[in-house]
Amino acid sequence: MLVLLASYGVQSFGADDPRQHVQIPEPMERHMLSNMRDHLAAINEVLVNMADGKLEEAAAIAEFRLGMSSLESHGASHLAGFMPEEMRQMGTAMHRAASRFALRAQEGEPLPAYRALGDITSACVACHSNFRTR
Known part of the structure; x- marks a missing residue:
């Protein structure tokens, strides 16, 4: 059972990984990954x-x-040039969803805010399900 739980949702990497490989210069990749770690910490x-x-x-x-x-x-403008259009659109969708969440949260009602938070994480999941840098 523990092995089953540990392997749930684990994606394979390498040649059999169906996600689109996006080649980004190593310093830019480090910057982008640092931004994404901060996004996760912010969530x-x-x-x-x-x-x-x-x-x-x-x-x-x-x-x-x-x-x-x-x-x-976050220096998004200089990172965007290395991303395929669909990846840029997904990133922009996440940023817009976060701004919409902020507006919902400011209204003071938790349930609509939680629903809006789901739009942020859905954008993250969509992008990470479709693209990889390694």
């Missing part, structure tokens, strides 16, 4: 704040670390 902070009923704080984290306001600080 975690959003969840912690949501659980504590701190929707305003969750909104601020989402907007400034994930939303459209985060693009300049």
Whole structure:
């Protein structure tokens, strides 16, 4: 049972990986992966704040670390040139979803905010299911 749980959702890598391989220069790849780790940390902070009923704080984290306001600080414009159009669109969809989440969270109602949070993670899942850098 433990082996089954450990292997659930694990994707294979290499020649049999069906995701599109996106070649990005190594320094840019490091930058992009660092941004994505920060995105994941931000989502975690959003969840912690949501659980504590701190929707305003969750909104601020989402907007400034994930939303459209985060693009300049993350250097998105120089990374976008290395991405296929579909990947760029998925990234933009995630950033827009984060800004929409921030607006929902500012309204103070947890359920619509949680639904909007799902749009952020769905965008992440879609991109990571379709693209890889290694």
